[in-house]
Amino acid sequence: MDMSTLAYFDPGSGSMLVQVLVGGVAGALVFARYLWEHFSVKAWLRRELFGASSKP
């Protein structure tokens, strides 16, 4: 994986994320996966559906 791009300005976290949304269905899935991983959607669902503790 080449992660060597050197932007001389901040491309913006939100900016990088939102453009993925308009990248077709596959892009929207990547966007959803990001939210799932980073915003405790997984933990929230587990809590709502199974009553499990969301505390780590």
Place this chain on the structure above:
Amino acid sequence: MCGSVACGSIGGEIVTAVQGAVEGASFEPGSYRDRDGRVLYGDSGRVFRALSARGFEQWQAIEQSTFWKQGLASGEIVGTRPIKADELATSGLDVSERWVGFLEHDRIPFISYPYEWTFGMLRDAALSQLTLLERALAEGFTLKDGTAYNTQWRGVQPTFIDVASFERWPVGIPWTGYRQFCQTFLYPLFLQAYKNVAFHPWLRGRLDGIAPEDFNNLCSWRDLFRRGVFVHSFLHAHLQSSRAIGNTDVRKSLSRDGLEAKMVLNTVGSLRRLVEKLKWKAARSTWSDYAPAYTDDDWTLKQQFVREALRQVAPAQVWDLGCNTGTFSRLAAEQAERVVALDGDHLAVEKLYQSLREESGSLAARRILPLVGNVVDSSPDLGWRGTERKSWAHRGKPDLVLALALVHHVVLGAGVPLAEFIDWLANLGGAVVLEFVDKEDPQARRVLHNRGDDDPDYSLEACVQGLKTRFGLVRQEPLTCGTRTLLFAQPR
């Protein structure tokens, strides 16, 4: 953006040698951000680009690509040739070991900035960049930025100048230039197309363009239903201001989650289709439908007078100030290689641009650069140390200035003293054709209609005397209407 003002026929006086890192080299002061490439000037206005080892390695790969060759052939990318370091030495430049590769670029006739373009120009520049990016992505390359300042104009053809922006697509990474694209292209276009608000002061006021949060705050609920606004403005602003998202490594996450080149290509294609559909529906403005009431004789006289001045001066560069829809810019383009057609009326200049686009390839379309600009509120020096973006006088020197029926707007309308206006014209350094409009002229009366006449110094005699003092001999030709006089003055 790096080197966005790179390839210009900049007047020698403003090409400031930046001493230090590279002794003896004359760097473009606006080209400092990209550590992998800098723009330099050599003798006779030659324009070079020095590349770091990393930049040069990227360039060598790009040089072989089809999109690059196609872009060069069509003029969508500025003419670029690799050169050897000893050519720089003969050009009076001394470069340090930091730079390992060197390119020479074609000169751009006159550097301009997005805050001087019309809606159509900004839109076409955006489409040109997106089209190049799509072709690059299809071959595994990308653009590392997306600023409007990376485009310049040859006549009415947009040309991409920041060639060091191309690089191999880093697998799994979204387009890093997206935010810049929104700020310097998309939001200004939205502003004009959806709100009918001129984008120029917004771009001139902040070189980075309009921030997503700011543009979102300008939008009403109704605007959210306009094409592109919900995602590119509303969602963008909210995600961008989210602290939670800001704390995550989005690049790494998206790459791990399987972001593919095809998705980036989809994003860019979607942006292109969005921009293609944006239209500015301004029907008319103060001057766009202006048809001056000259008699046929006066019109012929005026054309002959300007033609004679063009013949006498044989200018390479003409500035047509207050060009309206460009009748006399076209006349100037018959002789001069570069014609900068300036007017403060956006719609009038847009009409000129669109008419030139329709005849692309013609002499006028190759030579005339239409720009939106106001003589009494002209583009200043801006940015870091006031050298990144330059005022008009710091971008070139006209051999001939056309100021036809402009003086009453500047002096009577904007209140600039006549002597000051003549002094400013003289400082531009070229010859001048000035059409003096008497206070009794219907157009002058229109300007004075609401304010009354409070300028005792505004007269033909004072104008002629001022020109004689600052220039020398003045040729006069009164028009038969009795309220207008053509004046031609050459510097001593």
